[in-house]
Amino acid sequence: MPSIKKILIANRGEIALRxxxxxxxxxxxxxxxxxxxxxxSPHVRYADEAVCIGPAPSSESYLNAEKIIQVCKDLGVDAIHPGYGFLSENAGFAQKVKNAGLIFIGPSAESIEVMGSKLAAKEAAGRYNIPMVPGTAGAIEDRHEAKQIAIEIGYPILIKASAGGGGKGMRVVENEGEFDEQMDRAVSEAQSSFGDGSVFIEKYITSPKHIEIQVLGDQHGNVIHLFERECSIQRRHQKVVEEAPSISITPAIREEMGQCAIDVAKSCGYFGAGTVEFILDEDRNFYFLEMNTRLQVEHPVTEQITGIDLVKQMIHIAEGRPLEIKQESLAIKGHSIEIRVYAEDASNNFLPDVGTLHTYIKPDGNGVRVDDGFEQGMDIPIYYDPMISKLIAYGENREEAIQKMVRAIDEYQISGVETTLSFCRFVMKHPVFISGSFDTNFVSNYFRPDMIKPSYDPEMQELAALISGFVLNENNSETIQSEPKRTVESNWKSHRLRQR
Structure with missing residues (x-):
């Protein structure tokens, strides 16, 4: 059984630090x-060794598989953790890592490939009689036949890219008259985004909840689930608020959905951490959506209600160890909510907002966790996802978790860019969210830009920056005066910054 001694994190920002x-x-x-x-970036300083692998565009740096693998060889690295995004769900990369004699901290290339295609995933899951949304069994080849199927399952329908994700290559068709136009758009977007124009159709569930189940599998055939996450508060089909457990799931549905998630994982021989996504309709019927073959952005809420470090489990599984956690030993304790703090202007259709973090002061205290990769004075790069941090609140119950989240949002001080903090506070205080009666249409049904205040105004921004700068200078001055110059022997390995 290999023992991992050195890991390269093929990612950036908060997930690299995590x-x-x-x-x-x-x-x-x-x-x-x-x-x-x-x-x-803080993750560069935190690591024991750091290597520059290219210019800012991700295609020339974080997506450069060959350069990353070469760094591993040069520095005697045992394993690569891909985080999420970038190369994390790239079957070719996982295979290259294995071929190079390195350990990929994640599933096999075969599992990634199967679950990376929504059609292949549906076929694999279908062998276990997993509930599926009515629709076409395969990619659409005959439009006339597809139109007939659309009539049979009933409009509205959803056209989806087989290789899609993040809402790309996805079109809602309200009636037959829109079919051809929306089909052309979906195929074009799928081809340009994923290099694969294959699409299929499903019945469009008009008021769904987005529920996902966290799974862990080892390389010995053992698979468990770690309960569900509620991910229905979204904009542009992408999540902004997540929580665990879901207020909408009964113990019976939880058990049934959890077993289905385990079966989906087994259908492709899955090992590592993964997430099986479902939609839940108004009658609490659930249907398999897809499987994400990586660590999810929202994994902290699962960690908080179970007490399990998912990254640690991923490393143990990659080493070939059998799972020591038994399904029957798992229990939900408390409630956790996560918001994604994006550099986006919620009052302007959530458009990304770039700039400098003039003020950046994180909330703290009991039940509050911040996973981030930025510091005051840093710029928000235009090249990557605009997420600044993940703010997580934990309480004994959902009401307490919401209260802690509101308090934490109010304490979070960010100026220089617009953020989603005010929008997320709006969500926390909205009666539909508090009651649990929301679905994925929350933003379109209940939110208008004039319902929130701007995260800052120019005068307050300038004042906050001046105060913050003054405090930092005072703190630095006190440190210099009070601490004599000395040499410290660190128990941790020395940090070496390398340029390549």
Whole structure:
């Protein structure tokens, strides 16, 4: 059984830091890779070694598989953790890592490939009689036949890209008159986004909830689920608020949905951490949507209600260890909510907002966790996803978790860019969210830009920046005066910054 001693994190920002912290607790050395835009990023300083792998565009840095693998060879790295995004669900990359004699901390290339295609995933899951949304069994080849199927299942329908994700290649068709136009758009978008124009159709569930189940599988055939996450508060088909457990799931549905998630994982021989996504209709019928073959952005809420470090489990599984956690030993404790703090202007259709973090002061206190990769004074790069941080609140119950989240949002001080903090506060205080009667249409049904205040105004921004700068200077001055110059022997490996 291989023992991992050094991990390269093929990612950036908050998820790179998140993985490094667990690795350090396990006495595993870490290597950061970074683009020229991320040279001053905290994850670069935190790692034991750091290597610049290219210019800012991800195609020339974080997606450069060959360069990443070469760094591993040069620095004696045992394993690569891909985080999420970038190369995390790239079957070709997983295979290259294996071929290079390295350990990929994630599933097999075969599992990634099967679940990376929505059609292949539906076929695999279908062998276990997993509930499916009515629609076409395969990619549409005959439009006339597809139109007939659409009539049979009833409009509205959803055209979806087989290789899609993040809402791309997805079109709602309200009636037959729109079919051809929306089909052309979906195929074109799928081809340009994924290099694969294959699409299929499903019945469009008009008021669904988006529920996902966290699974863990080892390389010995054992698979467990770690309950559900509620992910229905979305904009542009992408999540903004997640929580665990879901207020809409009964113990009976939880057990049934959890077993279905386990079966989906078994259908492709899955090992590592993964997430099986379902939609839940108004009658609480659930249907398989897809499987994400990686660590999810929202994994902290599951960690908080179970007490399990998912990154640590991923590393143990990659080493070939059998799962020591038994399904019957798992129980939900408390309630956790996560919001994604994006550099986006919610009052302007959630458009990304770039700039400098003039003020950046994180909330703290009991039940509050912040996973981030930024510091005050840093710029928000235009090259990557605009997420600044993940703010997580934990309470004994949902009401307490919401209260802690509102308090944490109010304490979070960010100026220089617009953020989704005010929108997320709006969500937390909305009676539909509090009651649990929301679905994925929350934004379109209940939110208008004039319902929230701007996250800052120019005068307050300037004042906050001046105060913050003054406090930092005072703190630095006190540190210099009170601490004599000395040499410290660190128990941790020395940090070396390398340029390649």
């Amino acid at each position: 993985i490094m912290r667990t690795a350090r607790e396990m006495d595993i050395a870490t290597v950061a890779v970074f683009s020229e835009a991320d040279r001053k």
